[in-house]
Amino acid sequence: MSAILEDLRARGLLAQTTDIDALSEALAAGPVTFYTGFDPTAASLHVGHLMQVLTMRRFQDAGHKPLALVGGATGLIGDPKPTAERMLNDPSVVAGWVGHIRGQIERFLDFEGPHAATMVNNLDWTSQLSAIDLLRDLGKHFSVNRMLDKEAVSARLATGISYTEFSYQILQANDYLELYRRHGCTLQLGGSDQWGNITAGADLIRRVAGGHAHALTTNLLLKSDGTKFGKTEGGAVWLDPALTSPYAFYQFWLNSDDRDVPTLLRYLSFRPLDEIEALESDSRERPAARIGQRALAEELTTLVHGAGECAAVVAASKALFGQGELAGLDEGTLRSALAELPRAKASRPLPAVVDLLADSGLCKSRSEARRAVQEGGAYVNNARVTDVEATLGEDDLLHGRWAVLRRGKRSLAAVEVG
């Protein structure tokens, strides 16, 4: 088997492929042009998308040529979710999201050199497609019976599915065909939930163009407790630093469940497997050191936000969760650590702690903030606040203008007075 497939399999990433011997042969024979699609359903990609982007990177590193498709067209239609119909988004909004997401993907792939990646947008060909073309040229190759059998559609037959979403697989299949024609693309990668859409494309290429195209899907990232990965109280963990701060991003990985870390490292890290196995055995010996979590958090934060940001959030985490007194930190260290946190601005007279908890976003409402204090889960500079009426005092201020607000064990915010 080709090296790249061997690596994916060893990492447990490989879910399904079309004829694996043929695929392996093609990959071994030389550069293969492949594509992965991302639909703009939000302004940013989130950690769930990271898998796909990094898998593309693995193929590019192995000498293959990536086409990154951002679905300006399919994003307007929406692929069927297992639960319910999607809300349609406004075309101008989707167009804006396409721009953001392209920018994010560009950081992970190499757009220079012999295996340069290319950005494509299915709006370029789909918007040209007339109803007649769609029904005569494409529709004839699709059997409704087979379309109904696809998992994504059959799951929705009980609750209902619009014609719009039902048609999604035709558009995605046509994307593969277009990329086959325009770029000689013969491999599509995706999450295992995309299997039906991807094979629909490979089928279409065979019927229309007589070509042979491959499909490869990777396992979806699930937490060991079976719940969806990448969600926190605040919603998804985004790659956009404006939506999820680099500090929050780093902390997300650092707080991974021990049981998830081996899988996360195999799926997301570029470290060779033997290194990952060494990290695992270290972790088993000294679980409290959370070696695996740190490695994961640092590698991914560096990858997504850059080495400089990563160093800053590591330093901030160390300062804020360190053993030392906050008062013992020099102002420069404190200031840069606090810069990574959500913040509440305050002025004199100094406000109530409850208001600061709500303003900083640590609590969603003042009622919740009061409750947090009553439960003993609110802290100013690591000292528990016990009085619901308490206000910030002058002696709480570090270097005359800062205070560290904490809710629970690990949610922090900065207060800046001035």
Added chain:
RNA sequence: GGCAGGUUGCCCGAGCGGCCAAUGGGAGCGGACUGUAAAUCCGUCGGCUUUGCCUACGAAGGUUCGAAUCCUUCACCUGCCA
């Protein structure tokens, strides 16, 4: 088309005229224990100018001193019969 039942807080699900912001479970949040982990135990879990007030039990009206609870209409869902 006929008959019967349902629609409750983030989710599931009790309540069937006042003691209901509403039993219970799950998720979430906090505390204890730890390792910024898991499990466990305990607490909490609509909002606010918080001994009180406001908004909420599919939607709109009505009965009543008083309704999630009764009546009417509407919307949607589910069983049984055709």
